[in-house]
Amino acid sequence: MKYLRQICIILAICLMGEIINLSFNLPIPGNVIGMITLLFCLYTGIIKIEMIEETADFLLKHLAFFFIPAGVGFISCFGIIKNIWVSFIAIIFISTIIVTIATGLITQLLIRRANK
Amino acid sequence: MSTIINNPLLGIVISLITFEVGCFFSKKTRFVLFNPLLISISLIILFLKSFNISLEAYNNGGQFISFFLGPATVILAVPLYKKIDLLKANIFPILTGIITGSSIGMISIIFLCKLFDLDKVLTSSLVPKSITAPIGIEISKQLNGIPALTVAAIIITGILGSIIAPIICKIFKINNKIAFGIAIGTASHAVGTSKALEIGETEGAMSGLAIGVAGLVTVILAPILFGLFF
Numbered sequence: 001m002k003y004l005r006q007i008c009i010i011l012a013i014c015l016m017g018e019i020i021n022l023s024f025n026l027p028i029p030g031n032v033i034g035m036i037t038l039l040f041c042l043y044t045g046i047i048k049i050e051m052i053e054e055t056a057d058f059l060l061k062h063l064a065f066f067f068i069p070a071g072v073g074f075i076s077c078f079g080i081i082k083n084i085w086v087s088f089i090a091i092i093f094i095s096t097i098i099v100t101i102a103t104g105l106i107t108q109l110l111i112r113r114a115n116k
Numbered sequence: 117m118s119t120i121i122n123n124p125l126l127g128i129v130i131s132l133i134t135f136e137v138g139c140f141f142s143k144k145t146r147f148v149l150f151n152p153l154l155i156s157i158s159l160i161i162l163f164l165k166s167f168n169i170s171l172e173a174y175n176n177g178g179q180f181i182s183f184f185l186g187p188a189t190v191i192l193a194v195p196l197y198k199k200i201d202l203l204k205a206n207i208f209p210i211l212t213g214i215i216t217g218s219s220i221g222m223i224s225i226i227f228l229c230k231l232f233d234l235d236k237v238l239t240s241s242l243v244p245k246s247i248t249a250p251i252g253i254e255i256s257k258q259l260n261g262i263p264a265l266t267v268a269a270i271i272i273t274g275i276l277g278s279i280i281a282p283i284i285c286k287i288f289k290i291n292n293k294i295a296f297g298i299a300i301g302t303a304s305h306a307v308g309t310s311k312a313l314e315i316g317e318t319e320g321a322m323s324g325l326a327i328g329v330a331g332l333v334t335v336i337l338a339p340i341l342f343g344l345f346f
Contacts (some may be wrong), residue, residue, distance in 0.1 A: 010206040028331070029250035032250070032332075034190035035328055053194075059184065069127070069175060073171065075161055088269075096281065104296060110209030111292055
């Protein structure tokens with residue numbers, strides 16, 4: 001019963017996120033709105049962490065697994081990137097490195113400066 | 117035979133087995149390129165190609181796995197809530213880091229695409245590659261990109277990010293836990309976050325936060341930046 005109740009709470013918040021997304025026609029997807037909603041509920045104490053903890057741990061531990069079908073969908077793009085796949089991968093590679101370095105260094109610098 | 121191929125169980129079981137294989141190799145060898153998600157996806161594509169099974173048949177089962185992406189994103193609020201005091205204390209550095217990081221990322225993609233001579237459609241498909249798939253798809257549509265290609269770029273970015281971010285952060289001495297989490301989450305969304313959660317609670321919480329904020333920043337800035345350069 002405990003797990004069913006936890007799943008119910010989590011899915012209800014997902015549903016709420018989708019409803020908010022639809023009714024206000026927001027560019028932010030339902031699951032991100034759901035994340036904000038859940039944070040709000042936890043912060044205000046409407047939902048206690050114990051009410052969802054085990055299911056939350058399960059989902060978080062297996063987060064990468066849920067991306068498998070999206071990744072497999074890559075085969076549908078083989079035709080499009082057939083002739084440009086080297087540049088395609090190179091661009092992704094280089095810009096991912098740039099974002100990681102820029103974000104990390106700026107955040108770290110500002111945190112250190114604030115704590116001085 | 118075709119009833120077995122179209123049975124949702126096939127897609128689900130093959131995903132579970134290949135992921136298990138991926139986790140096994142990743143743990144045994146500790147070799148960075150042996151990322152469980154990368155191994156699993158490669159094995160499935162190999163399997164589908166060699167037995168001539170269509171993507172649609174696989175997705176009969178695959179859609180049940182994808183379904184969990186929604187709840188799994190929502191639940192990222194939990195680690196964030198556990199570290200809410202850390203977020204409050206560092207709100208300015210965190211937000212500034214994500215906003216500048218995402219903007220630099222989008223500009224770098226536009227320039228790299230020009231450098232590699234990719235056309236407008238491919239560029240607009242690549243611009244939202246660092247953010248979570250549901251937002252990325254919407255931006256790709258808005259900029260007249262190819263959503264399927266955007267999803268592919270997003271997944272590749274996620275896997276690449278979770279492999280190289282720990283190495284890069286070591287080289288550039290990004291050793292602050294908050295900064296590391298924000299960097300990996302801004303660059304490689306939820307796939308990077310799954311790596312950050314493995315490394316530590318703070319890293320995971322901050323990475324989860326970065327998914328949402330980077331997504332918002334990209335929604336607002338992508339059309340503006342794209343308009344400036346095209």
